[in-house]
Amino acid sequence: KKVLVIGGVAGGATFASQLRMLDDQAEIIVFEKDGTMSFANCGLPYYLGGFVKEKEHLIAATPESFQKDKNIEVRIRHEVISINRDKKTVTVKDHILNDTYDEHYDKLVYSPGAVPIVPDIKHLDRGNCYSLRSFKDMLKLDEHITQKNYQSVCLVGGGFIGLEMAENFKARGIKVHLVQRSQHVLNLLEPEFSNILEDELLENDVDLHLSSTVKQINEDHSLKLSDGSVIEADFLLLAVGIKPNTHLAEHAGLSIGTTGGVKVNEYMQTDDEHIYAIGDVIESVDFITGKPKQVPLAWVAHREAYIAARHIIDNPIPFKGILGTAICKVFEQTAAVVGHNAFSLEKMNLSFETVELNARQHAGYYPGAAKLSLIVHFSSENGKIFGAQAVGPGADKRIDVISTAITGGLTVDDLQTLEIAYAPPYSSPKDPVNMIGYKAM
Numbered sequence: 001k002k003v004l005v006i007g008g009v010a011g012g013a014t015f016a017s018q019l020r021m022l023d024d025q026a027e028i029i030v031f032e033k034d035g036t037m038s039f040a041n042c043g044l045p046y047y048l049g050g051f052v053k054e055k056e057h058l059i060a061a062t063p064e065s066f067q068k069d070k071n072i073e074v075r076i077r078h079e080v081i082s083i084n085r086d087k088k089t090v091t092v093k094d095h096i097l098n099d100t101y102d103e104h105y106d107k108l109v110y111s112p113g114a115v116p117i118v119p120d121i122k123h124l125d126r127g128n129c130y131s132l133r134s135f136k137d138m139l140k141l142d143e144h145i146t147q148k149n150y151q152s153v154c155l156v157g158g159g160f161i162g163l164e165m166a167e168n169f170k171a172r173g174i175k176v177h178l179v180q181r182s183q184h185v186l187n188l189l190e191p192e193f194s195n196i197l198e199d200e201l202l203e204n205d206v207d208l209h210l211s212s213t214v215k216q217i218n219e220d221h222s223l224k225l226s227d228g229s230v231i232e233a234d235f236l237l238l239a240v241g242i243k244p245n246t247h248l249a250e251h252a253g254l255s256i257g258t259t260g261g262v263k264v265n266e267y268m269q270t271d272d273e274h275i276y277a278i279g280d281v282i283e284s285v286d287f288i289t290g291k292p293k294q295v296p297l298a299w300v301a302h303r304e305a306y307i308a309a310r311h312i313i314d315n316p317i318p319f320k321g322i323l324g325t326a327i328c329k330v331f332e333q334t335a336a337v338v339g340h341n342a343f344s345l346e347k348m349n350l351s352f353e354t355v356e357l358n359a360r361q362h363a364g365y366y367p368g369a370a371k372l373s374l375i376v377h378f379s380s381e382n383g384k385i386f387g388a389q390a391v392g393p394g395a396d397k398r399i400d401v402i403s404t405a406i407t408g409g410l411t412v413d414d415l416q417t418l419e420i421a422y423a424p425p426y427s428s429p430k431d432p433v434n435m436i437g438y439k440a441m
């Protein structure tokens, strides 16, 4: 069996490894258009901030190690430029030899990720603008910050990457302006939870421009914002979101879903049974509602890689859908989410109730006790948990417990019955998750 993979990072490289673990006979070739495979996208901000000292530490595997350890061929600087379904081939542009050739497949796995959305800013070409998607992007930004002696940045977008970069640029001694279109940063949080992050940003000397966008880059390189103010920044990091990188799939006539990702079934097959798609490029389903959902996160890509590999070896397990469990560090704060927020539940017209709790992450008498805010939304009809958010120390543990509870079909009342590990530095005899269960009664 010959299996070709498009994309050699989170989804693609993971798929190739999984398939090799399950099948030692398959011929596996991975095409990666850039020069680096298997790097940790999620670590890019932390290298730029100096928390990760060596860029090589972000690279989990090389073509040489894949060949030697796993008998998988990885062709870097090889870009797939078309999928030819009638012949079951892909056309590949070899950027090293400047050559083009066709390669046959029995099965094809498509994991080309996403592309950054470029915001509508007038005279964008006047500015020093960057985005952060690839290892190459990180190296370029790192080099320019040093060589051009950048002292200030305008972060356009206050989502996960914008927030992480605010902390990392500050750690590097760069002045940070953060411009966010909506009223609050990380707007998938409830507004009062976003407020906590905004206070943290302000305390750390980040200039926040909420309900605002960058309208134009002026001739003198200053930035005109939609609220009329003018700010100065040596460069811009555009972090307003991404869209699935579907162009090859579209040209090949594969179906695109309503959220803009490639449509797949529960085994990651597209509407061509020989072509699978995984990661940021696909539209998956919401675990809770069963509706189409697009979640560009690493767990999702890794899980889908395993599901596709299992199907290819004829030992399938279906994908159950996505909760959208996510977490973000903002200086000393942590924000974590799972499932739906109130806004999304209202939009779906689902009848729900909410319990909220402000507690300490561990025993109040133990040093370092700090505020942890937790909110849980659940079905008014049957108590099933629709979503939760936590901000503060220990948010990770609480959201992971609730994510597990949702996956196991528990109700909000069941949260009081969970036996959670306790000693004073970690929790309280009744953990905040238990307290939510008691409060919901």
Ligand code: FAD
Pocket (backbone or CB within 6 Å): 006, 007, 008, 009, 010, 011, 012, 031, 032, 033, 034, 041, 042, 043, 044, 045, 078, 079, 080, 081, 111, 112, 113, 114, 132, 133, 134, 161, 245, 248, 278, 279, 280, 281, 296, 297, 298, 299, 301
């Ligand atoms: P990618 O990992 O992006 O891989 C796609 C690869 O395909 C790319 O290397 C690209 O060059 C290659 N490619 C594209 N087209 C072609 C072609 N035609 N031919 C050959 N190769 C091609 N997720 C989290 O869960 N937690 C985090 O903390 C987190 N932090 C992040 C921080 C940053 C800065 C970024 C950019 C992402 C972060 N993510 C995080 C998201 C996570 O990295 C992605 O969801 C995940 O990488 C998606 O995997 P993928 O395989 O779909 O795409």
